Amino acid sequence: SQQGEEDPQALSIQEGENATMNCSYKTSINNLQWYRQNSGRGLVHLILIRSNEREKHSGRLRVTLDTSKKSSSLLITASRAADTASYFCATDAGGTSYGKLTFGQGTILTVHP
Amino acid sequence: DGGITQSPKYLFRKEGQNVTLSCEQNLNHDAMYWYRQDPGQGLRLIYYSQIVNDFQKGDIAEGYSVSREKKESFPLTVTSAQKNPTAFYLCASSNGHYSNQPQHFGDGTRLSIL
Numbered sequence: 001s002q003q004g005e006e007d008p009q010a011l012s013i014q015e016g017e018n019a020t021m022n023c024s025y026k027t028s029i030n031n032l033q034w035y036r037q038n039s040g041r042g043l044v045h046l047i048l049i050r051s052n053e054r055e056k057h058s059g060r061l062r063v064t065l066d067t068s069k070k071s072s073s074l075l076i077t078a079s080r081a082a083d084t085a086s087y088f089c090a091t092d093a094g095g096t097s098y099g100k101l102t103f104g105q106g107t108i109l110t111v112h113p
Numbered sequence: 114d115g116g117i118t119q120s121p122k123y124l125f126r127k128e129g130q131n132v133t134l135s136c137e138q139n140l141n142h143d144a145m146y147w148y149r150q151d152p153g154q155g156l157r158l159i160y161y162s163q164i165v166n167d168f169q170k171g172d173i174a175e176g177y178s179v180s181r182e183k184k185e186s187f188p189l190t191v192t193s194a195q196k197n198p199t200a201f202y203l204c205a206s207s208n209g210h211y212s213n214q215p216q217h218f219g220d221g222t223r224l225s226i227l
Contacts, residue, residue, distance in 0.1 A: 031213050042117075042203055042218035043156075050213055088155055092213075099144050099163065099207055100171075101216060103155040 006089060006104040014112050019076040021107040023089035024069075030094025032065055033101065034074050037086045046074075046087075051094075081113045115140045119204050119219035125227045126191065126198060134189045134222045136204035144209030145187035146216065149173060150201040159202075162187055163209045191224060199225050 007022045023032070031050045035043040049056045049065045049072065056063045062075040076083055086108050090101040117138045126132045138145065144163045148156040158171030162181040176195025181187055187206075191198045201223050205216040 033215060035218075040221075040223075042119075042220045043205075043216075045215035045217070048213060048215055090156075094212065099209055099212070099214065100146075100158065100161060101156075102158075103148075105153075105155045 006087075006107045008107060009105070010108045010110070012110045012112065013079060015079060015081055017079055017111075019079050019083070019109055019111070021074045021087050021089075021109070023072045023074070023104055025072075025089075025091050025102075025104075026070065027091075027093060029067070029091045031092045032063075032072050033090045033092065034061075034063060034072075035088045035090060035103075037088065037106070039085075043088065076109075079109075079111045081111050083109060084111045085109060117204055117206055117217055117219035119202075119222050121222060122220070124222055124224045126224060127227050129193045131190055131192050132224070134191070134202055134204075134224070136187045136189065136219060137185055138187075138204075138206045138217075139185060140206055140208075140217060141184070142206035142208050142217070143184065144207045145181070146205045146207075147171075147177075147179065147187070147189045148203045148205065150203060150221075156203060159189065 005024045033048045034046045037043045047058050060077045065072045086106045088106045090103045120135045146161040147159040160179040162168035178190045203221045204219045207214045207216045
């Protein structure tokens with residue numbers, strides 16, 4: 001089952017603008033992860049945020065997590081054409097199924113030069 | 114360089130045929146996973162293994178089989194019972210000894226029906 005639901009499904013912006021993608025989930029989590037997928041390639045891990053964290057930064061990426069609303073957002077600042085890809089959130093419920101991820105449907109980001 | 118290697122990159126299956134997708138990792142990870150991705154969709158878990166000689170069904174295991182005889186290898190067989198096998202298959206691994214670990218992915222195998 002797909003726990004994560006991402007919004008928007010597609011996002012088109014100009015280089016230099018910021019891109020924000022949102023992810024909602026249904027059950028409690030141990031952590032939430034964001035991945036990027038270039039067309040026809042495997043997924044690349046971007047950032048992991050634990051359930052007891054509220055915000056995390058990595059370079060131009062900023063991730064927030066609101067466990068009371070069961071939602072997360074990924075912000076890419078000063079976007080570049082090379083950021084064009086699909087972005088997925090994935091949740092790890094922990095417990096006996098720790099390490100097992102449930103992925104959302106993804107957001108397709110297009111950054112125009 | 115450490116990583117995950119999937120082969121072949123493209124695979125074609127005839128009706129009634131079983132095909133095997135290879136996944137090898139040299140990251141010394143205990144846990145390995147197989148996902149299926151359909152066009153415009155997220156990933157769905159087929160099988161996963163947290164340790165050698167043990168594996169569990171994921172959300173869509175019907176029509177698939179796996180083995181885990183070596184830590185480095187986790188091959189996936191798409192059997193003739195899988196009626197709609199056309200998809201992009203992704204293998205991943207993670208350090209299963211610790212929680213809060215990311216997964217590392219191979220570059221996938223695209224399977225099509227002849």
